[in-house]
Amino acid sequence: MKRDGTFYINPYLGGIMLGLVLFATYYITGRGLGASGAVKSTVVTTVHAVAPEHAHQSGYYSQFLSDTTSPMNNWLVFEILGVLAGAFFSGALWGRLKIKNEHSPKISGKTRLISALIGGALFGFGSQLARGCTSGAALSGMAVLSSSGIITMMAIFGSAYLFSWIFKRLWI
Amino acid sequence: MTAPLFPLEQIPEAWNNVIAVLLGMGFGFTLESSGFSSSRKIMGTFFGYDFVVLRVFFTAAITAMVGIIYFDYMGWMDASLLYINPYYVYSAILGGLIMGFGFSLGGFCPGTSFCGVAIGKLDALVFSIGLFLGIFLFSEVYSLFEGIYNGHFMGASKIYDLIGMKESVFAALLIFAAIGMFFGAKWVESKVQKVNY
Numbered sequence: 529m530k531r532d533g534t535f536y537i538n539p540y541l542g543g544i545m546l547g548l549v550l551f552a553t554y555y556i557t558g559r560g561l562g563a564s565g566a567v568k569s570t571v572v573t574t575v576h577a578v579a580p581e582h583a584h585q586s587g588y589y590s591q592f593l594s595d596t597t598s599p600m601n602n603w604l605v606f607e608i609l610g611v612l613a614g615a616f617f618s619g620a621l622w623g624r625l626k627i628k629n630e631h632s633p634k635i636s637g638k639t640r641l642i643s644a645l646i647g648g649a650l651f652g653f654g655s656q657l658a659r660g661c662t663s664g665a666a667l668s669g670m671a672v673l674s675s676s677g678i679i680t681m682m683a684i685f686g687s688a689y690l691f692s693w694i695f696k697r698l699w700i
Numbered sequence: 701m702t703a704p705l706f707p708l709e710q711i712p713e714a715w716n717n718v719i720a721v722l723l724g725m726g727f728g729f730t731l732e733s734s735g736f737s738s739s740r741k742i743m744g745t746f747f748g749y750d751f752v753v754l755r756v757f758f759t760a761a762i763t764a765m766v767g768i769i770y771f772d773y774m775g776w777m778d779a780s781l782l783y784i785n786p787y788y789v790y791s792a793i794l795g796g797l798i799m800g801f802g803f804s805l806g807g808f809c810p811g812t813s814f815c816g817v818a819i820g821k822l823d824a825l826v827f828s829i830g831l832f833l834g835i836f837l838f839s840e841v842y843s844l845f846e847g848i849y850n851g852h853f854m855g856a857s858k859i860y861d862l863i864g865m866k867e868s869v870f871a872a873l874l875i876f877a878a879i880g881m882f883f884g885a886k887w888v889e890s891k892v893q894k895v896n897y
Contacts, residue, residue: 536741539752542734543759549726550760551767556711556719558704559783561727563811564831571835588842606717610724611811612818617725618732619819629822630739630897644739644823647806648813648830649837651799655810656838657849658795659785662809665792667757669785671764673870675857676787683796684803691804692746698805699743700895 531623550671557603560668564655566608568592572599588656604664632699643698658683703777728815737815739807739823740897746804748892751885758878769871784856790848806830 536542553561572592576583576599583589592599619625631640655661658680660669666684669677692699705711711719734756735741744750772779803809806827808816813831816824842849854862860870 536735536752537733539734539755540759542730542752543756544763546727546730546734546756546760547763547767549723549730550764552726553723554764554768554782555703555771555777556705556723557716558707558781561723561811563809563814564835567810567828567831568835571832571839575836575839586839586842587846588839601717603716603720606720607724607727608814610721610726611728611731611814613721614725614728614730615732615737615815615818616728618729618815619737622733624732624737624819627820627822631823632740640823641826643805644807644827645830645833647802647804648808648827648832649834650802650830651806651809651827652802652831652834653838654795654798654800654802654834655831656795656835657791657798657845659788659791661799661811663811665785665796667761670761671768672779672782672784673765673859673867674784674787675854675859675862676785676792678859679787679789680792680796680799683793684800684809687797687800688803689746689800691801692743695804696747699740699807700747700749 531621533622533624533626535622547671550668553668554671559603560664560671561607562604562660562664562668563608563611564652564661565604565664566602567652568656569599569602569605632697634697634700640698643695703771704781707781708778727811728818731812732815732819736812737819737821737824738897739816739821740895742812743807744895744897747895748888749895751889754885755882758881762875762878765871765874769867784858787854787857788850789852789854791845791851794848802830802834 550561572589575589629637631637658665665677666681702710735752741750742753745753768779771777808824808827810831813824813827817828860867
């Protein structure tokens with residue numbers, strides 16, 4: 529096994545491992561995995577700290593505020609701390625820890641960062657509308673065969689496929 | 701019946717966050733080891749030069765699905781207690797389309813961008829900042845989208861009920877479809893010009 533950053537585990541093995549983690553999550557907690565929810569908690573906490581009045585009056589933030597606990601005291605926030613640690617450990621194990629802005633040779637580093645910012649903003653916006661992202665809606669939803677998860681999964685991959693070809697230059 | 705463990709109070713609530721960190725570590729380790737910390741590897745699925753996302757995603761979903769159906773059948777876990785995302789038709793579709801648009805520009809989804817951040821990818825870090833801004837923007841303009849957000853509610857709907865099929869039949873068809881896609885992916889990869897990343 530090479531440890532120069534080029535080694536990846538077999539994708540089917542990776543899939544089975546990820547499936548077992550997801551299954552364990554359902555077995556233990558009764559819910560699936562997630563990712564965008566942790567960012568939402570961060571946004572709600574930030575807005576509540578800066579403008580508490582505004583947060584309580586907003587139709588959206590107010591759904592996630594409680595008088596007793598902070599929105600940061602949330603299962604997904606702890607799960608994402610684990611994700612960062614687990615990914616860091618994997619990167620260290622396979623020799624991939626390196627500060628890098630990865631982009632196609634056809635575009636500049638700056639173009640890559642601008643498109644990443646816009647892409648992230650759109651993804652964040654969409655994840656709130658659909659009540660979950662690729663993890664919480666699509667992957668976890670598919671494991672329990674939920675209509676919402678499977679429809680959202682098809683919408684994400686279908687739209688990503690179409691737009692990828694429109695923005696082909698960014699990638700290949 | 702003893703599972704799911706937390707909803708049936710088989711484990712003290714105090715363990716909740718510890719378990720969240722441990723499961724998250726498994727999630728992050730698997731994603732990174734599979735190559736999901738690289739945007740150009742992820743995007744390979746859409747151009748046909750690397751189908752790692754398709755393989756990992758569908759293998760994982762099917763593994764978890766089979767585990768849940770089997771444990772429920774054996775009486776080891778009550779699957780009716782598992783959380784099912786409520787199905788709001790308009791927002792599920794429109795939200796997905798917007799996410800796909802963001803995916804094609806950003807090259808990550810939220811979970812994979814955190815893996816990228818963890819190993820030092822600057823593009824992943826900027827994507828994560830974008831996520832924060834996008835969620836903030838949604839929250840601020842929520843009242844404009846409230847109609848779509850809550851439109852056409854169908855409850856905690858299951859896909860096999862929606863199309864009028866038995867759960868076991870649908871699950872079996874899904875497994876065959878995935879295996880078919882895995883063979884298709886291998887064939888496409890052999891035809892498409894390699895991309896170095």
